[in-house]
Amino acid sequence: MSRHLKLLGCLLLALPGLAAALESDRRQPIHVRADWAEMDNRSGVSTYRGNVVxxxxxxxxxxxLLKVYRSNDELDRLEAEGRPVRxxxxxxxxxxxxxxxxxxxxxxxxEDRLHLRGAAWVQQGGDRFSGERIDYDIVQSRVQASGQDNGGGGRVHAVIQPRTEGEKKP
Incomplete structure (x- = not known):
C-alpha cells in the first residue's frame, strides 16, 4: 500500500463519527448571522456577506461569504468562502x-459530500490531516486529498496521535 493511501486511511480513523453528527444536526434549524443578506425565493439561493456565522x-x-441553495424546500448545498472558512x-x-x-x-x-479547497485541514483531538484539497464522502467514510488543487504532484500531511491501551478515539 502506498504511503499516500496510508495517510488517507489515518484521516478516516480521525473522522468516524462525523456522519452521525451531520444526521442529528440536519434536524435542527439553521441560524445565519451576517452583515448583509439577500434571499431570492424564486431561485432558492440566499447569499450572506461579511462576518458570516x-x-x-x-x-x-x-x-x-456564504451561499445557501435550497431545492424543493430542502437544503441542497452550502458554499462558503473566507480567509479562511472555519x-x-x-x-x-x-x-x-x-x-x-x-x-x-x-x-x-x-450527495453527503464535503469539499475543502485551498490550505485545507481537518482535525479531531490531536489527529490532523491537511492538503490543498480534501474531499470527504460522508456516507462511504472515504477521503481523498491532494497537495495541489488540480490533484497532481502535491503532498498531504497527517498527524496521528498514538492511542493508549483502552483509550477510546475522540
Whole structure:
C-alpha cells in the first residue's frame, strides 16, 4: 500500500463519527448571522456577506461569504468562502470536536459530500490531516486529498496521535 493511501486511511480513523453528527444536526434549524443578506425565493439561493456565522445543532461555521441553495424546500448545498472558512462540529458520542478550515468549503447535502479547497485541514483531538484539497464522502467514510488543487504532484500531511491501551478515539 502506498504511503499516500496510508495517510488517507489515518484521516478516516480521525473522522468516524462525523456522519452521525451531520444526521442529528440536519434536524435542527439553521441560524445565519451576517452583515448583509439577500434571499431570492424564486431561485432558492440566499447569499450572506461579511462576518458570516452559521450554526445548526453542533455545527458552527464562520466565513466571509456564504451561499445557501435550497431545492424543493430542502437544503441542497452550502458554499462558503473566507480567509479562511472555519468550521467545527461534535460527532455523536465523541469527546472532541471535528474542526477544520479552508479558503473554500462546498457541502453537497443531497450527495453527503464535503469539499475543502485551498490550505485545507481537518482535525479531531490531536489527529490532523491537511492538503490543498480534501474531499470527504460522508456516507462511504472515504477521503481523498491532494497537495495541489488540480490533484497532481502535491503532498498531504497527517498527524496521528498514538492511542493508549483502552483509550477510546475522540
Amino acid at each position: 452559521l450554526d445548526q445543532g453542533t455545527l458552527h461555521m464562520e466565513a466571509d 468550521f467545527r462540529q461534535r460527532p455523536e458520542g465523541a469527546t472532541a470536536d471535528v474542526e477544520g478550515e479552508a479558503l473554500r468549503l462546498d457541502y453537497r447535502v443531497s
